[in-house]
Amino acid sequence: MEKVIFLLIFVLSFVSCHAGEDIDSVLKKMRETNCYMGSAVSDAGETPGQYKLYEIVRDSATTGQLEKLLSDKNGVIRAYAIQALVERDEKADYDKIALDSLSDTEKIETMFGCIVSNEMVGDIFLEMLKGRISKKTQDEIDRRLLKSKSPLIHTLELLHGDKKSAELYELTRKWALDGNDNAVFALAKYQKKEDYELILSLKDKKEKFLFFKACPYILNDSLKPFFSEYMDSILPSNYYGAEWRSFYKSLAMFKDDFSKKELRKVFSPRTNKNIRKYHLAFIADALCPCDDGFYDDILFEMWEKCDAVNLDIAENLYGRDKNRALSCMVSTLNNADEYFNKTDTLSFSIETLLDEKYDIRKIFIKKLPGLSISVFDEFFKKIRRFADDDVDAALLNRLKTEQNGYVALPIYDYLLSKKNPLVTGHVLKIYEKNKPRYKDWVEQGARKTLEKWGAL
Numbered sequence: 001m002e003k004v005i006f007l008l009i010f011v012l013s014f015v016s017c018h019a020g021e022d023i024d025s026v027l028k029k030m031r032e033t034n035c036y037m038g039s040a041v042s043d044a045g046e047t048p049g050q051y052k053l054y055e056i057v058r059d060s061a062t063t064g065q066l067e068k069l070l071s072d073k074n075g076v077i078r079a080y081a082i083q084a085l086v087e088r089d090e091k092a093d094y095d096k097i098a099l100d101s102l103s104d105t106e107k108i109e110t111m112f113g114c115i116v117s118n119e120m121v122g123d124i125f126l127e128m129l130k131g132r133i134s135k136k137t138q139d140e141i142d143r144r145l146l147k148s149k150s151p152l153i154h155t156l157e158l159l160h161g162d163k164k165s166a167e168l169y170e171l172t173r174k175w176a177l178d179g180n181d182n183a184v185f186a187l188a189k190y191q192k193k194e195d196y197e198l199i200l201s202l203k204d205k206k207e208k209f210l211f212f213k214a215c216p217y218i219l220n221d222s223l224k225p226f227f228s229e230y231m232d233s234i235l236p237s238n239y240y241g242a243e244w245r246s247f248y249k250s251l252a253m254f255k256d257d258f259s260k261k262e263l264r265k266v267f268s269p270r271t272n273k274n275i276r277k278y279h280l281a282f283i284a285d286a287l288c289p290c291d292d293g294f295y296d297d298i299l300f301e302m303w304e305k306c307d308a309v310n311l312d313i314a315e316n317l318y319g320r321d322k323n324r325a326l327s328c329m330v331s332t333l334n335n336a337d338e339y340f341n342k343t344d345t346l347s348f349s350i351e352t353l354l355d356e357k358y359d360i361r362k363i364f365i366k367k368l369p370g371l372s373i374s375v376f377d378e379f380f381k382k383i384r385r386f387a388d389d390d391v392d393a394a395l396l397n398r399l400k401t402e403q404n405g406y407v408a409l410p411i412y413d414y415l416l417s418k419k420n421p422l423v424t425g426h427v428l429k430i431y432e433k434n435k436p437r438y439k440d441w442v443e444q445g446a447r448k449t450l451e452k453w454g455a456l
Contacts, residue, residue, distance in 0.1 A: 027057065146175060314328075
């Protein structure tokens with residue numbers, strides 16, 4: 001009873017302490033921390049003290065106090081003030097607040113989850129006020145962002161977005177002529193002939209991401225020599241570039257013999273073998289939307305030679321050319337260790353081959369002893385379909401050298417569940433021999449499994 005009373009007194013004192021703490025002292029602590037934090041930070045998703053202080057302000061401050069804090073000297077306080085007004089759904093003049101925030105380019109440290117970054121306060125305001133301002137005000141915001149050449153991220157989002165108007169075009173073009181590459185890119189969506197040469201100048205930049213992103217708006221046959229030249233330049237590269245994704249998407253849009261010829265270059269010896277998988281991943285991403293069969297020959301080549309197709313492509317190819325797809329699936333099983341990072345295509349291949357009554361038992365037996373951990377589970381889940389002495393022997397061979405608990409323990413459980421005295425005897429010998437090499441949790445798991453099946 002005394003413990004209960006003590007706990008109650010502690011809780012009440014804690015509550016009264018915070019309830020009695022004046023807003024100014026709380027704000028002072030928040031300024032000292034000087035970081036705009038979410039309700040959950042770090043790997044553990046803990047609520048930080050800074051956010052708890054914010055909750056005191058949000059729940060205790062008057063509307064007038066919060067509105068006054070919108071112009072506080074500290075950027076973190078300003079950010080929390082707009083958040084509090086929005087969360088409380090106050091009847092504030094959000095249109096005016098949004099317009100006033102456009103000049104707030106102070107950068108503050110932010111932390112949400114495990115991500116620590118720097119953001120401009122104006123961006124935080126505009127994000128918070130989405131859906132709370134009128135269309136007229138939003139149009140005025142867009143106009144001011146471009147006219148002032150604002151550094152806010154919302155300006156970049158406007159340039160890269162689909163919004164268009166005659167006034168925005170004129171402001172964008174003026175900025176583009178002043179040398180802003182993102183504004184030059186933004187002109188592409190207007191598709192005006194007078195801007196073509198200006199947009200084309202993006203291909204001469206060291207980084208060509210914006211040019212390739214603009215290509216869907218300006219693509220024509222005159223660009224083919226440049227695309228071919230660029231393709232030849234990246235094949236031997238010993239690193240991959242983020243712009244390759246946009247390059248391959250634009251190349252695929254030609255959709256003719258030229259694009260097929262260029263895409264096939266990725267299979268040539270000139271391609272850096274360590275980087276080829278990135279080329280193939282970007283090509284798969286570019287060709288995935290093409291469900292009319294035009295690029296099927298290249299996609300099948302990617303599957304047959306490199307198992308470099310995603311699940312969507314595999315399913316589409318199976319629907320259009322069943323026999324060739326089944327042949328590729330057999331190759332997928334044989335090459336699982338060599339090519340697979342993701343296992344969804346592998347799982348689809350196994351299931352489909354089983355449904356089609358393919359005899360893949362020999363492949364399983366051959367692969368089981370040496371399968372990498374990342375793909376072992378996909379094979380092991382189907383193991384009961386091939387339950388026989390040869391499968392048991394393959395698993396026993398794997399168990400002899402396996403020290404990873406995520407592989408060894410399922411094998412122990414499966415083999416012992418058969419309750420075959422001969423198999424159980426082999427398992428016991430392997431356990432005794434490997435026990436000193438196992439990590440504690442693996443050894444304990446193996447022993448419990450042996451006890452579970454009455455082997456100990």
